[in-house]
Amino acid sequence: MIEGILIGLTTALTLQNILMVMLGCFFGTIIGMLPGLGPMTAIALMIPITYGFDPATGLILMAGVYYGAVFGGSTSSILLNAPGVPGTVATSFDGYPMAQQGKAGKALAIAAWSSFAGGTLSAIYLLFMAPSLSKVSLSFRSPDYFALMILGLTAIAAFSSKGQFLKAMMMVVLGLMLASVGQDSLSDITRFTFNNMNLTDGISFVLVVMATFAMSEALTIILKRNDPTSAAKQVSLTELGSIKIYKEERTKMYKTIPRSSVIGFLIGVLPGAGATIASFLAYGMERNIVNDEEKEKFGKGSVNGLSAPETANNAACSGSFVPMLTLGIPGSGTTAVMLGALLGFGVQPGPRLYMTNPEIFWSIIMSMYIGMVILLILNLPLIPYIARILAVPKNYLIPLILFFSITGIYVMSFNNFDIYLMIGIAVVATFMRLYDFPMPPLILAFVLGGLMEENLRRSLLLSNGSWEFLWDRALTACILLTTILIVVWHMYKTMFKKSKS
Amino acid sequence: MNINTTKVISLLFFIFSAFYLYTAYQIQVFAFDENAPFNARTFPIYLGYAGLFFSGLKLILPDPNTIKVNHKTLEYKKTLILIIIAIIYGTTILKVGYFLTTSLFLFSSYYFLGERRWVLMFLLSFPFVAAFMYLLHGVLDIYLRDPFLQSIGVMG
Numbered sequence: 001m002i003e004g005i006l007i008g009l010t011t012a013l014t015l016q017n018i019l020m021v022m023l024g025c026f027f028g029t030i031i032g033m034l035p036g037l038g039p040m041t042a043i044a045l046m047i048p049i050t051y052g053f054d055p056a057t058g059l060i061l062m063a064g065v066y067y068g069a070v071f072g073g074s075t076s077s078i079l080l081n082a083p084g085v086p087g088t089v090a091t092s093f094d095g096y097p098m099a100q101q102g103k104a105g106k107a108l109a110i111a112a113w114s115s116f117a118g119g120t121l122s123a124i125y126l127l128f129m130a131p132s133l134s135k136v137s138l139s140f141r142s143p144d145y146f147a148l149m150i151l152g153l154t155a156i157a158a159f160s161s162k163g164q165f166l167k168a169m170m171m172v173v174l175g176l177m178l179a180s181v182g183q184d185s186l187s188d189i190t191r192f193t194f195n196n197m198n199l200t201d202g203i204s205f206v207l208v209v210m211a212t213f214a215m216s217e218a219l220t221i222i223l224k225r226n227d228p229t230s231a232a233k234q235v236s237l238t239e240l241g242s243i244k245i246y247k248e249e250r251t252k253m254y255k256t257i258p259r260s261s262v263i264g265f266l267i268g269v270l271p272g273a274g275a276t277i278a279s280f281l282a283y284g285m286e287r288n289i290v291n292d293e294e295k296e297k298f299g300k301g302s303v304n305g306l307s308a309p310e311t312a313n314n315a316a317c318s319g320s321f322v323p324m325l326t327l328g329i330p331g332s333g334t335t336a337v338m339l340g341a342l343l344g345f346g347v348q349p350g351p352r353l354y355m356t357n358p359e360i361f362w363s364i365i366m367s368m369y370i371g372m373v374i375l376l377i378l379n380l381p382l383i384p385y386i387a388r389i390l391a392v393p394k395n396y397l398i399p400l401i402l403f404f405s406i407t408g409i410y411v412m413s414f415n416n417f418d419i420y421l422m423i424g425i426a427v428v429a430t431f432m433r434l435y436d437f438p439m440p441p442l443i444l445a446f447v448l449g450g451l452m453e454e455n456l457r458r459s460l461l462l463s464n465g466s467w468e469f470l471w472d473r474a475l476t477a478c479i480l481l482t483t484i485l486i487v488v489w490h491m492y493k494t495m496f497k498k499s500k501s
Numbered sequence: 502m503n504i505n506t507t508k509v510i511s512l513l514f515f516i517f518s519a520f521y522l523y524t525a526y527q528i529q530v531f532a533f534d535e536n537a538p539f540n541a542r543t544f545p546i547y548l549g550y551a552g553l554f555f556s557g558l559k560l561i562l563p564d565p566n567t568i569k570v571n572h573k574t575l576e577y578k579k580t581l582i583l584i585i586i587a588i589i590y591g592t593t594i595l596k597v598g599y600f601l602t603t604s605l606f607l608f609s610s611y612y613f614l615g616e617r618r619w620v621l622m623f624l625l626s627f628p629f630v631a632a633f634m635y636l637l638h639g640v641l642d643i644y645l646r647d648p649f650l651q652s653i654g655v656m657g
Contacts, residue, residue, distance in 0.1 A: 419591030465538030
């Protein structure tokens with residue numbers, strides 16, 4: 001492992017890669033601060049640029065964007081009570097009241113230190129957990145992988161749908177359907193191309209991500225007359241107050257951070273869960289643990305109440321890399337985008353990544369840590385100024401997002417059919433967003449579609465067409481049982497809520 | 502009569518899944534693969550049935566969380582104009598070239614979104630695209646075909 005860490009450090013600490021982390025953190029912070037535009041959009045916009053670099057550098061850039069976006073989301077939660085990303089909603093519960101009391105600087109500092117500590121601790125957990133899990137996952141067979149993908153897709157549908165499980169499952173099926181367009185990987189038979197040569201190679205992953213996130217988010221902003229930049233104009237440079245954290249406040253954070261980082265990391269590892277659930281759980285857990293006097297302060301600017309979700313959401317970000325790096329199965333929409341980008345580089349994530357591309361594996365882990373340091377050093381003092389950059393009018397922001405999306409697709413294929421297809425998918429996605437059809441399940445399904453078919457093919461061929469492979473191995477059966485439990489729990493929760501109302 | 506749009510979308514998805522399933526059955530597979538446990542049409546067929554199942558359930562089951570969208574408040578005109586500009590951009594980019602079409606796309610988008618600060622609009626279109634093009638073409642070595650710049654001798 002020491003050798004791996006050194007390889008990672010050597011790769012991550014090159015001038016180019018440090019520059020990429022800095023750029024990624026900066027760009028991610030800006031996008032993350034805009035309500036509605038989350039890490040997935042930020043990463044999607046970056047993908048075409050990353051193809052100009054080697055895989056390690058490209059991924060380091062994307063990891064920087066990811067952390068920057070989560071941090072940016074926290075900033076808008078604290079300063080404006082407008083969470084940039086769902087994972088930072090819990091941050092606003094105590095961050096915003098603190099800012100209203102004239103302690104915005106302190107709230108930002110607590111958030112930054114908690115993020116840093118949460119990210120650092122989880123990077124350490126990842127450091128130990130990922131290699132051992134990689135070794136364990138080498139024993140996984142096709143039925144286990146197939147079952148894991150079913151679990152991942154069901155879980156993301158259950159967790160991301162806000163009580164609209166069936167809608168999310170429809171999006172999963174749509175994502176898998178889109179992934180089935182083009183040549184079959186084994187027989188080379190074309191499917192669903194309708195004799196259109198442009199579809200023979202299938203639909204590009206970047207195209208689907210750009211259309212369903214960047215472009216459709218831009219169109220939604222126009223359609224709903226939202227102005228994500230208006231809130232940023234309210235930020236005053238002079239009213240932030242001191243960023244100093246007193247000893248008493250630090251003592252509270254010392255207790256909160258370790259427990260929140262553990263819960264955040266573990267939730268992050270679970271497929272589909274992610275930063276939102278982690279931050280809410282950590283907030284709730286912290287509220288139950290603290291004494292009555294401190295409990296009273298929750299929702300009114302509590303240090304523990306701010307530190308817990310901030311630590312947990314950053315720890316969950318690192319945790320979500322575990323299934324992607326060790327199993328090749330992303331646990332969240334954002335890591336699905338990163339997996340797609342990795343596949344674009346010709347790198348197959350999974351248990352063998354640790355051995356075949358150690359420089360990528362370790363440099364991602366190391367760059368996470370470097371990203372945290374950079375976020376702390378660069379972003380904290382620069383936040384008010386970054387917030388000012390966001391005051392760019394919507395009339396400029398939207399065309400620029402569209403421009404980056406279309407250019408991203410154009411430079412990859414030099415084909416205007418892809419531009420039309422992207423516009424078409426974006427229009428459908430915009431309309432579906434209006435009616436709360438979630439997009440992350442679609443992306444995860446699109447990325448996993450090929451792998452899922454491949455593993456189902458192998459499983460069915462080995463079992464001679466019998467579906468017994470689903471319960472032949474204890475591991476496969478356990479994974480499927482977990483999937484069933486998630487569905488049952490979700491149905492129970494929905495029905496319970498309905499009967500209560 | 503109020504029509505629940507979510508149900509309409511589910512119905513459209515049901516029809517789409519039925520069409521997908523029909524097309525999946527039409528996929529030509531090799532003769533020796535016809536009766537194999539798994540061939541090129543197996544997975545799409547399962548997907549077609551899954552689509553019918555989930556959209557069918559959504560259609561049948563009551564929808565307590567009905568999403569109501571007030572269409573009167575939505576900005577259809579500007580959205581449609583942006584989409585049309587993007588389609589025109591897609592149509593002309595290969596013939597005219599990256600620089601001119603992208604600059605005009607940005608400039609017209611700013612204009613139709615209500616911007617009237619001409620100098621800023623110009624700066625954030627033509628020089629901005631030129632700088633971005635230099636980044637792609639000159640720094641990242643991504644080739645950009647541009648007949649317009651070639652015709653005036655700027656690009657080789």
